[in-house]
Every structure is written in C-alpha cells, then in structure tokens.
Amino acid sequence: xxxxxxxxxxxxxxxxxxxxxxxxxxxxxxxxxxxxxxxxxxxxxxxxxxxxxxxxxxxxxxxxxxxxxxxxxxxxxxxxxxxxxxxxxxxxxxxxxxxxxxxxxxxxxxxxxxxxxxxxxxxxxxxxxxxxxxxxxxxxxxxxxxxxxxxxxxxxxxxxxxxxxxxxxxxxxxxxxxxxxxxxxxxxxxxxxxxxxxxxxxxxxxxxxxxxxxxxxxxxxxxxxxxxxxxxxxxxxxxxxxxxxxxxxxxxxxxxxxxxxxxxxxxxxxxxxxxxxxxxxxxxxxxxxxxxxxxxxxxxxxxxxxxxxxxxxxxxxxxxxxxxxxxxxxxxxxxxxxxxxxxxxxxxxxxxxxxxxxxxxxxxxxxxxxxxxxxxxxxxxxxxxxxxxxxxxxxxxxxxxxxxxxx
Amino acid sequence: xxxxxxxxxxxxxxxxxxxxxxxxxxxxxxxxxxxxxxxxxxxxxxxxxxxxxxxxxxxxxxxxxxxxxxxxxxxxxxxxxxxxxxxxxxxxxxxxxxxxxxxxxxxxxxxxxxxxxxxxxxxxxxxxxxxxxxxxxxxxxxxxxxxxxxxxxxxxxxxxxxxxxxxxxxxxxxxxxxxxxxxxxxxxxxxxxxxxxxxxxxxxxxxxxxxxxxxxxxxxxxxxxxxxxxxxxxxxxxxxxxxxxxxxxx
Numbered sequence: 158x159x160x161x162x163x164x165x166x167x168x169x170x171x172x173x174x175x176x177x178x179x180x181x182x183x184x185x186x187x188x189x190x191x192x193x194x195x196x197x198x199x200x201x202x203x204x205x206x207x208x209x210x211x212x213x214x215x216x217x218x219x220x221x222x223x224x225x226x227x228x229x230x231x232x233x234x235x236x237x238x239x240x241x242x243x244x245x246x247x248x249x250x251x252x253x254x255x256x257x258x259x260x261x262x263x264x265x266x267x268x269x270x271x272x273x274x275x276x277x278x279x280x281x282x283x284x285x286x287x288x289x290x291x292x293x294x295x296x297x298x299x300x301x302x303x304x305x306x307x308x309x310x311x312x313x314x315x316x317x318x319x320x321x322x323x324x325x326x327x328x329x330x331x332x333x334x335x336x337x338x339x340x341x342x343x344x345x346x347x348x349x350x351x352x353x354x355x356x357x358x359x360x361x362x363x364x365x366x367x368x369x370x371x372x373x374x375x376x377x378x379x380x381x382x383x384x385x386x387x388x389x390x391x392x393x394x395x396x397x398x399x400x401x402x403x404x405x406x407x408x409x410x411x412x413x414x415x416x417x418x419x420x421x422x423x424x425x426x427x428x429x430x431x432x433x434x435x436x437x438x439x440x441x442x443x444x445x446x447x448x449x450x451x452x453x454x455x456x457x458x459x460x461x462x463x464x465x466x467x468x469x470x471x472x473x474x475x476x477x478x479x480x481x482x483x484x485x486x487x488x489x490x491x492x493x494x495x496x497x498x499x500x501x502x503x504x505x506x507x508x509x510x511x512x513x514x515x516x517x518x519x520x521x522x523x524x525x526x527x528x529x530x531x532x533x534x535x536x537x538x539x540x541x542x543x544x545x546x547x548x549x550x551x552x553x554x555x556x557x558x559x560x561x562x563x564x
Numbered sequence: 565x566x567x568x569x570x571x572x573x574x575x576x577x578x579x580x581x582x583x584x585x586x587x588x589x590x591x592x593x594x595x596x597x598x599x600x601x602x603x604x605x606x607x608x609x610x611x612x613x614x615x616x617x618x619x620x621x622x623x624x625x626x627x628x629x630x631x632x633x634x635x636x637x638x639x640x641x642x643x644x645x646x647x648x649x650x651x652x653x654x655x656x657x658x659x660x661x662x663x664x665x666x667x668x669x670x671x672x673x674x675x676x677x678x679x680x681x682x683x684x685x686x687x688x689x690x691x692x693x694x695x696x697x698x699x700x701x702x703x704x705x706x707x708x709x710x711x712x713x714x715x716x717x718x719x720x721x722x723x724x725x726x727x728x729x730x731x732x733x734x735x736x737x738x739x740x741x742x743x744x745x746x747x748x749x750x751x752x753x754x755x756x757x758x759x760x761x762x763x764x765x766x767x768x769x770x771x772x773x774x775x776x777x778x779x780x781x782x783x784x785x786x787x788x789x790x791x792x793x794x795x796x797x798x799x800x801x802x803x804x805x806x807x808x809x810x811x812x813x814x
Contacts, residue, residue: 297629298628299628299629299630350579350580350611350631351580351630351631352630353630355630356629356630356631356634357634358580358611358612358634487695487696487714488695488714488716488759489714490584490585490586490588490714490716490759490760491584491585492585493584493585493588493591493761494582494584494585494587513789513792513796514793516792517764517787517789517790517793518588518764520787520789520790521591521592521764528789
C-alpha cells in the first residue's frame with residue numbers, strides 16, 4: 158500500500174479508537190469515513206489481491222455473510238463486516254482491521270452494490286433476494302433490479318451465486334454471467350406476482366415459475382431439504398444449522414456453495430457452518446432478570462413473516478419493539494403486511510417509539526397486547542420464563558448494547 | 565339496518581395492488597363493521613377472476629409501475645368495477661389505485677398508459693419521490709378531524725373539474741401538482757396517496773365509506789389505540805413545525 162493509503166488507514170483506526178474509548182460507538186463507521194475521505198480509492202487498494210465475496214439482498218445478508226466467513230475461515234483468515242456496517246465506510250473499517258487476511262466477506266447494502274462493484278473486483282457476488290424494504294429509502298424493487306444488472310455487466314469475471322426462486326434476483330443477473338444457482342425457496346411472493354422484466358403475471362406451479370416473455374426459473378445447482386443439501390454432480394450431505402428457521406438452512410446452503418467455489422471441502426464447511434450459533438446479537442439467548450430471552454431482528458414484511466414462522470407452535474412470551482428512525486425506515490406501513498393474526502393466544506407486549514402503530518395493527522388482528530413504550534420497562538414486566546424479542550433495526554441495536562452493558 | 569345482511573368488502577387484485585400495507589384498509593372496514601355487531605366478509609378478487617359488481621365497498625391499493633399497468637389493463641377488460649361505480653358503490657383507491665382510475669398515467673420511463681377514466685385526473689412522474697407524514701384538512705365536510713397518513717410515491721396527479729380533492733394539504737406533498745391538495749373524490753370513489761393504511765389512521769374516512777355502503781348513519785365507534793396513534797402522529801408533525809396554516813381541529 159502506498160503512503161496515502163497507509164496514512165488514511167492509520168487516521169481511520171485512530172478515529173475509531175477515539176470513538177470507542179469515548180463511548181460514542183463501535184467506531185467502525187466514523188473510522189471508515191475518515192479513511193475514505195483521505196483516500197477515495199481505498200476500497201480498491203484494500204481488496205486488491207484478496208478473494209472477495211460480496212453478499213447482498215434484502216434479507217439474510219448479515220447471517221449469510223457470517224456463515225460464509227465461517228466456512229471460508231477453515232481455509233485461512235477472513236476479513237468481514239459481520240457487525241452489519243454495510244455501507245462503504247463499514248467495508249473500509251472491516252478491511253483495515255485485518256489487512257493480511259487472504260479472503261474478505263463483505264455484506265453490502267443493496268443500494269451500494271453498484272458503487273462497490275465499481276471499486277472492488279469481487280470473486281463472488283451473492284444475491285439472496287430482493288423484496289420491498291424501507292420503500293422510503295431504497296425505492297422500488299424494479300429500479301434496484303436495473304442498477305444491479307447494469308453494475309454486474311461491468312464485472313463479467315465475477316461469479317454470481319444467486320437464488321432462482323426469486324424472479325427479481327433472476328432478472329437482475331445479466332445474460333451470459335457465470336452463475337451458480339442455489340435454490341433457497343421463498344415464502345414471500347408479494348413483490349413478484351408480475352414478471353420483473355415485462356410486468357405480465359407470472360405463472361407458478363409447484364415451486365417453478367415462468368413468464369411468456371421467456372424469463373423463467375433457472376435449474377438450481379444447489380438445493381436443500383430436511384435430509385440435507387444436494388450440490389452439483391449429486392454431492393449430498395447432512396445440513397446441521399444451529400440458527401432457527403428454514404431461511405437459515407437456505408442461507409447455510411448458500412455458504413456451502415460459496416465455500417465450494419473457493420475449493421473448501423464440504424466436510425470442513427458443513428462443520429464450520431453448524432458451529433455458528435448467533436450473528437452479531439441475532440438469535441442470541443440471554444438471561445435477563447430471571448427470563449430466557451432470545452433476540453430476533455425483523456426489518457420488513459418478508460423477514461417478519463419468516464420470523465413468525467419460526468415462532469409458530471411455541472409458547473414464548475413476545476415483545477415487539479419497533480422504532481421509526483431513518484435507519485429503520487420512517488414508513489411503517491409494512492406492519493400491515495405481516496400476518497400478526499398468528500400471534501393470537503400468545504402473551505404479547507408492544508414497545509418502541511412506534512409502539513402505537515403496532516398496537517393498532519394488533520388490535521385489528523384480534524391479538525390482545527400490552528403497550529409499554531419503553532422497551533426496558535416492557536422487559537421488566539415479563540411473566541413467562543421464555544421470551545422472544547422481535548425488534549427492528551435501531552431498536553435491536555439499542556437492546557443488544559443495553560444487554561451488553563448490563564452484563 | 566337491513567336485518568342481518570352480511571356486508572362484503574372487495575379487495576381488488578391484492579397481489580398486484582397491495583404494496584405496503586394497503587390491504588389493511590379492507591381489514592379496517594371489516595373490523596369497524598364487526599365491532600358494531602354487523603356481519604362483514606372480505607372478498608379477495610385475485611388476478612384472473614372477474615370483479616364482482618355487487619360488493620358493498622371496494623378497495624384498491626398501491627403498486628409499482630409494472631404491476632399497476634397490468635392491473636389497469638385487466639380492469640379495462642372487466643366490467644365489474646365499472647358497473648359497481650355506476651351503481652354508486654363506494655370505492656377506496658390508494659396510490660397506484662388512484663392513478664389507474666384516472667385517465668392516463670405517464671411512468672418515469674416516459675411511457676403513457678391508459679387508466680380506466682373513472683376519475684377525472686391524469687398522473688405524471690415527479691422529479692423526486694414524495695415521502696413522509698401528511699396532514700390535510702378535509703374538503704367537502706366529510707370530517708371535522710384532520711386527515712393523517714404517510715405518503716410514499718413518485719406520482720404527480722392533476723385533478724380535472726369533475727373531481728374534487730379529499731383534503732387540502734397542511735403538511736407533506738399530496739397530489740403534488742398545482743394547489744397543495746391531497747386525493748380525489750368523484751361520485752362514490754375516494755382516492756388518496758396516503759398509505760399507512762389510511763383508514764387505520766382516519767376512522768372518519770372509514771366510516772364515511774361504510775355509511776355510503778350501508779346507506780345509513782352508523783353508531784359512533786371510538787377505538788382507543790387509534791385515537792392514541794392519531795394524536796401521536798399529528799403531534800409529531802406539529803413538533804417538526806412543517807404544518808401550513810392552523811391545525812387547531814383535532
């Protein structure tokens with residue numbers, strides 16, 4: 158690295174250290190911002206010569222990146238931004254933290270992928286799913302598809318690992334791209350009733366889908382079921398995933414496919430993936446005032462719907478914590494797209510700055526609930542021994558920090 | 565009223581016209597009838613099915629351009645909604661629903677697409693997306709309470725003389741063309757850009773539609789959580805000082 162890049166990294170690290178020491182934050186964002194301001198080409202320099210995996214999509218980025226990092230970690234050190242700082246400054250911070258690691262796994266906000274692809278030449282781009290999320294910030298899915306596709310055209314050497322079950326993802330992959338298709342399934346089809354390319358209504362049958370314009374579900378190279386995973390050439394093995402939910406089995410299969418592309422043996426990567434029990438606080442179990450509390454992040458209707466599936470059949474008490482700051486999206490209309498009716502019969506408390514929005518939704522769903530705006534007061538009033546806390550972005554972050562401080 | 569007749573709330577093409585919580589509007593209508601002891605049923609009219617013309621109230625939600633265009637084409641080939649409107653049955657149309665009931669929609673790729681022409685308005689794209697809380701003062705005396713909701717759209721809709729606005733805008737963008745007004749009312753159609761869904765935040769608007777459906781006044785219904793949400797959202801807008809004019813009305 159040249160002098161300028163080294164100075165930029167040093168200044169960023171110093172800033173991050175000051176930020177951490179003064180208790181202002183984890184330091185990665187401000188440190189990365191300082192470094193980038195001093196050297197705008199830093200991202201290119203920091204990734205040169207490394208095997209880079211970029212992970213993007215609406216849901217599952219953080220968890221999938223962590224699973225990939227675990228699998229690749231069996232073959233050497235991996236630099237990764239698994240803390241969830243997924244914009245440019247966060248990437249720089251992750252890359253400067255470990256400059257020797259031969260691999261980097263970078264979770265990237267879907268809006269920033271085009272910019273990242275222009276500075277980084279990744280070996281692999283993982284494209285998980287594209288559904289409505291923070292419509293006020295991200296905008297419409299159709300626009301996202303076009304910008305991703307255009308950016309990928311400029312990186313013909315990049316291997317795309319993508320989900321054939323999401324028509325929006327398939328439409329975002331340019332013709333002629335090198336693709337490994339990993340069937341991850343989808344229980345959320347509200348955003349792809351019509352073809353993302355021509356807007357005709359898609360035909361769906363038994364997991365398959367196609368359109369009159371020619372867009373259709375590609376044949377998957379990888380898939381999974383209860384018995385395990387199946388890869389190219391009939392490779393088959395058990396899939397043990399500690400994280401809950403069908404979607405995390407899907408994310409784990411993606412991780413195996415990516416590790417396989419780097420030549421990691423399936424035996425090693427399945428073992429590494431199985432050992433992941435929490436991802437920067439998500440799915441973490443904590444003991445809080447005599448209760449076993451599990452922390453779950455929900456940010457949009459697709460993710461929340463999947464998470465309600467994880468909770469189905471259980472009897473845990475629930476606390477829903479919803480804020481409406483910029484990082485959360487100020488438009489909380491999505492709570493009406495979540496089948497909260499499924500919570501009938503559970504003990505439920507709603508909390509957070511936008512607790513009233515959720516309370517109105519639950520009232521119309523026929524789910525009795527308490528409203529306690531302060532999340533800590535909500536946690537103080539628990540009655541059941543096991544509790545699941547579902548929180549959106551800033552609410553989740555504050556809870557994780559608060560619980561860390563209380564330890 | 566009408567013995568124990570079951571009222572039907574039709575949700576038109578929920579999978580096409582259902583961006584961001586708009587199906588909640590139908591649920592609000594159903595619940596407000598049920599909470600008054602009336603029987604009410606949701607009828608989801610899926611893509612490929614004919615729109616029944618004898619439902620008591622119709623709800624159309626928002627969509628991205630492509631899905632909205634496809635919905636407009638399908639409705640153009642279906643007489644159900646037109647007949648319901650001709651018979652004076654109430655319709656709530658949100659966002660793309662508002663746009664496609666108008667004469668024409670120009671998308672941001674510059675293409676014109678015909679709407680159903682049931683509302684005297686035309687829509688063109690805005691330069692920037694209109695996003696944020698909206699507060700409006702009802703026009704036409706349908707309520708003394710302020711209209712409150714969240715807008716998230718790229719449309720700019722110009723009303724013709726046959727349509728009148730639903731509200732004048734006190735904060736936010738609304739229709740985004742000419743005078744600061746929000747929504748459109750024409751005959752039995754009520755259209756708005758507000759999501760949220762709009763009826764959850766505006767029980768007076770829900771009851772206006774329901775009274776039109778039922779054909780008589782409904783007994784008052786106060787839902788505490790809704791009252792609290794309205795107070796919070798209107799309070800948040802006031803606290804940001806973005807309100808045009810006076811907002812002393814509740």
